[in-house]
Amino acid sequence: MKQEISVLMDGEMFEDDAEAFLDKLKRHPEARADWATYHLIGDALRQPDHVHRDLSASFRERLQAEPTVLAPRSRQPQKIKQYAFSVAASIMALSIVAWMSMQINTEPTPQMASVQNSSSIRPASFQSNDYLMAHQEVSPSADVQGAATYIHTVAEKE
């Protein structure tokens, strides 16, 4: 089995064999674990700085091992708040885990769009010339561009 996994990962298995083997893989959970381990090894060899580990299983285990608190209910309202907070924290932790495990198999999520598109930014006002000119006197970009940097000063009085 392990031999076959390795052959498949190297792309050296014939197509028919691969299909049959993948069927087999689906039916055997221990083979799936091997499959994941082999990929982890491969990732570690290729990119030792970016090893992804499936955290969801170990996290679930530890969560199940946590004792269930059966203390009498307190009348202090802040306890409820605390509880609510810890639930919120667990949900957050779970969603982080869910997100992380998604990262294992999918492409990296697209980066958040940049904060602003330059065309959507309000144009500098005439009053800001004080600052623009003072900045341009000392900015390193003036050294290769010369007076052309003063193109950034504003002509119109609003």
Add this chain to the structure above:
Amino acid sequence: MNFTSLKFTSLLLLLQLLGGVALADPLLEDSDWLKTMAFAAHQTNYSGVFVYQSGGRVETSRITHISDKDGEHERLEGLDGLRREVIRNNDNVWLYVGGKKVRVEKRRSQRTFPALLPEQIQSLKDNYQISQGEEDRVADYHAHTLIFQPKDKLRYTRKMWAHSQSGLLLKAVVQDEHGGIIEEYSFSQLTIGDKDIDRKWIKQDQILPNSKSIEVPNVAQKLATTSFWQVDFLPSGFRKVLEINRTLAEKNNSVVHMVYSDGLSGISVFIEKATGAKNVTGLSGRGAIHMYNRLAGDNLITVVGEVPPRVVIQVADSVRLAGE
């Protein structure tokens, strides 16, 4: 069989060697290009028309630069819309709008950039992937291209086209992290050298009546200034190159002006006593330059720089009184 493969290998080797020599010869070291460009910007006489594009706007301007025994003289004239003109004579800068003088600045005479310090070059290399692109032609001049690709998202990508012989900047493009063009500056017509150069304007502005100029203290005084202000957030590689107490053009109040540079872009932090909430304008910008201001107690903090908008905001938000 063995013999032919040996012959083939040595031929490859020879080709590689030749290729290596042919490539290395005409190229300067990347940081040397910057020095050459800064030198050319100050020492070359030129006159031409350039096109500036940003955010869907296109402007045409005429620029003249003369370096003679009296120093440096520069003139920038907007050719579209309301007449705008900037004249610089050594350290004095005049701004005219619609034919009227609206502002006079005293420019700092000691510039830091032409003498790129070794640590600035190191900082450039730490924060940008510097490479040379394909040779090109701009305004009929042969150009070498330099690309500064930042290693983080806290600064812009810059492409520069430098005249192969003099190093004069012929074209410059600033791009954001997605490759979108923030601004582009490019000569459409250019004369390098003294030929047909107009010098009449140099005299003209020297006899300007009682122009009120803004004094900037000399270098020794500048360096002695230590402010109580601290800037906690700056992108890596930005070092403080200047800190002065100054006045801004037509205002009389004193302003703390701190300047940070990564060798290619600058960030200015201005701190002054606030005169009212009306001056708080938040984020604004023009091309690659962004500006953000906010109130911090009684003080107005203004940050200006050739960096993405979120950086000027973050820098402004991180300014605090030392010890607080």
